[in-house]
Amino acid sequence: xxxxxxxxxxxxxxxxxxxxxxxxxxxxxxxxxxxxxxxxxxxxxxxxxxxxxxxxxxxxxxxxxxxxxxxxxxxxxxxxxxxxxxxxxxxxxxxxxxxxxxxxxxxxxxxxxxxxxxxxxxxxxxxxxxxxxxxxxxxxxxxxxxxxxxxxxxxxxxxxxxxxxxxxxxxxxxxxxxxxxxxxxxxxxxxxxxxxxxxxxxxxxxxxxxxxxxxxxxxxxxxxxxxxxxxxxxxxxxxxxxxxxxxxxxxxxxxxxxxxxxxxxxxxxxxxxxxxxxx
Amino acid sequence: xxxxxxxxxxxxxxxxxxxxxxxxxxxxxxxxxxxxxxxxxxxxxxxxxxxxxxxxxxxxxxxxxxxxxxxxxxxxxxxxxxxxxxxxxxxxxxxxxxxxxxxxxxxxxxxxxxxxxxxxxxxxxxxxxxxxxxxxxxxxxxxxxxxxxxxxxxxxxxxxxxxxxxxxxxxxxxxxxxxxxxxxxxxxxxxxxxxxxxxxxxxxxxxxxxxxxxxxxxxxxxxxxxxxxxxxxxxxxxxxxxxxxxxxxxxxxxxxxxxxxxxxx
Numbered sequence: 001x002x003x004x005x006x007x008x009x010x011x012x013x014x015x016x017x018x019x020x021x022x023x024x025x026x027x028x029x030x031x032x033x034x035x036x037x038x039x040x041x042x043x044x045x046x047x048x049x050x051x052x053x054x055x056x057x058x059x060x061x062x063x064x065x066x067x068x069x070x071x072x073x074x075x076x077x078x079x080x081x082x083x084x085x086x087x088x089x090x091x092x093x094x095x096x097x098x099x100x101x102x103x104x105x106x107x108x109x110x111x112x113x114x115x116x117x118x119x120x121x122x123x124x125x126x127x128x129x130x131x132x133x134x135x136x137x138x139x140x141x142x143x144x145x146x147x148x149x150x151x152x153x154x155x156x157x158x159x160x161x162x163x164x165x166x167x168x169x170x171x172x173x174x175x176x177x178x179x180x181x182x183x184x185x186x187x188x189x190x191x192x193x194x195x196x197x198x199x200x201x202x203x204x205x206x207x208x209x210x211x212x213x214x215x216x217x218x219x220x221x222x223x224x225x226x227x228x229x230x231x232x233x234x235x236x237x238x239x240x241x242x243x244x245x246x247x248x249x250x251x252x253x254x255x256x257x258x259x260x261x262x263x264x265x266x267x268x269x270x271x272x273x274x275x276x277x278x279x
Numbered sequence: 280x281x282x283x284x285x286x287x288x289x290x291x292x293x294x295x296x297x298x299x300x301x302x303x304x305x306x307x308x309x310x311x312x313x314x315x316x317x318x319x320x321x322x323x324x325x326x327x328x329x330x331x332x333x334x335x336x337x338x339x340x341x342x343x344x345x346x347x348x349x350x351x352x353x354x355x356x357x358x359x360x361x362x363x364x365x366x367x368x369x370x371x372x373x374x375x376x377x378x379x380x381x382x383x384x385x386x387x388x389x390x391x392x393x394x395x396x397x398x399x400x401x402x403x404x405x406x407x408x409x410x411x412x413x414x415x416x417x418x419x420x421x422x423x424x425x426x427x428x429x430x431x432x433x434x435x436x437x438x439x440x441x442x443x444x445x446x447x448x449x450x451x452x453x454x455x456x457x458x459x460x461x462x463x464x465x466x467x468x469x470x471x472x473x474x475x476x477x478x479x480x481x482x483x484x485x486x487x488x489x490x491x492x493x494x495x496x497x498x499x500x501x502x503x504x505x506x507x508x509x510x511x512x513x514x515x516x517x518x519x520x521x522x523x524x525x526x527x528x529x530x531x532x533x534x535x536x537x538x539x540x541x542x543x544x
Contacts, residue, residue, distance in 0.1 A: 169369070174339060178339055179386040189382070189386070270373045
């Protein structure tokens with residue numbers, strides 16, 4: 001700091017380049033793209049120099065080409081829509097079931113005592129391991145993928161909503177109870193809005209998990225979808241296409257996450273600003 | 280001393296079961312009467328059960344013994360005749376100041392348009408005109424408590440119950456709020472029952488101060504405050520004010536001394 005404010009007259013030999021103010025305030029705006037360019041450059045160099053086989057690690061240029069081809073031929077869009085549909089259906093089922101079951105468990109003490117141990121047990125189980133079983137139960141069509149997506153997204157929704165319902169501010173409930181408000185009023189006017197920050201944490205996990213579920217379901221057995229396409233490309237050693245699909249999946253994931261965050265900002269307008277960026 | 284007390288509590292006792300299955304006598308045979316338009320405070324050491332008394336009057340605690348009536352009617356759960364202000368403002372952070380004040384009207388199913396006009400008026404009375412659209416997060420602690428007071432008055436209850444409403448505020452804000460509370464009580468002609476552990480606050484605001492002792496919580500003395508109204512902050516220089524504060528202080532000190540061995544057991 002002290003050097004920056006020193007009179008420049010005394011330092012004519014080494015004039016420091018003055019950075020624009022936005023860059024000094026937020027250096028990550030330049031650093032993040034810089035890291036991207038450097039890593040990509042090194043990657044391209046390593047592959048072009050023949051240090052790594054093209055089959056193991058395709059050059060970024062080839063991946064870019066595969067992505068372009070996949071998008072323009074309509075292949076990625078066609079299969080992407082299949083995966084997106086499965087993931088979205090699974091997400092919708094998970095969110096609805098998670099909200100309803102968490103609310104019932106939180107509101108009904110007896111139900112909590114009856115089912116909570118099982119919920120904890122199920123939660124500790126890797127749900128992905130159910131994928132082959134679900135394909136047997138629901139068939140090779142899209143319903144088995146919806147089921148996998150729903151099951152792995154359901155638990156984060158359930159657990160976060162339950163935590164939210166339990167985090168209700170007791171003082172606000174006292175205000176409502178002193179007015180003679182019943183359980184439904186208490187839920188709608190205090191518990192639900194108070195649980196929203198937790199519910200949104202669940203939504204941002206579920207929106208990512210539902211894509212994972214759909215892809216894993218397609219890995220196990222499918223005839224369409226980006227997961228199916230990955231397995232196909234892998235078998236044909238079309239590694240650039242595998243990477244290109246991964247990029248497409250990443251873009252879908254980011255879009256889903258951004259959608260949830262946008263909704264959060266809209267619905268949780270009362271939240272302090274710094275808490276918004278919390279995933 | 281009065282024909283039909285607005286609040287009448289007779290032989291009120293309350294026992295809390297502890298986790299170990301023991302029984303703790305929180306309140307023992309409390310008797311009190313508060314007349315229409317009277318401002319009565321309840322002072323006592325922490326944990327003496329003063330908040331329990333208020334929560335019973337607010338209808339938030341049901342398993343007590345004794346008789347409690349408000350406006351001549353036996354109390355069974357929360358009553359519309361009662362408005363409560365808690366230690367924390369307990370505002371809904373997602374509602375504007377105006378919507379927070381209107382909350383009781385919504386719960387009680389009152390006419391929305393009338394409630395809105397009255398909420399606006401009440402916010403003006405507590406000095407928050409122009410803050411109707413602000414969220415609680417944009418208001419100071421004192422302002423939030425003013426909103427809570429306006430909210431407690433929206434359904435025009437006969438009684439205002441205040442549970443250490445300014446306990447979380449700094450000393451300066453607290454003084455200001457006390458002066459305003461006295462004005463609000465006088466203007467709205469409400470009967471006010473205030474729980475506090477500040478003796479000066481109780482004397483400054485009240486017509487009578489009930490002094491409670493702990494373990495078990497009981498009322499040991501009723502001190503009338505013979506100071507003229509309206510009272511300004513300079514009343515603390517009045518010898519009668521100082522004498523009343525000192526009298527209550529002595530009662531509480533005596534209690535703390537005698538209560539210590541039983542706390543230590």
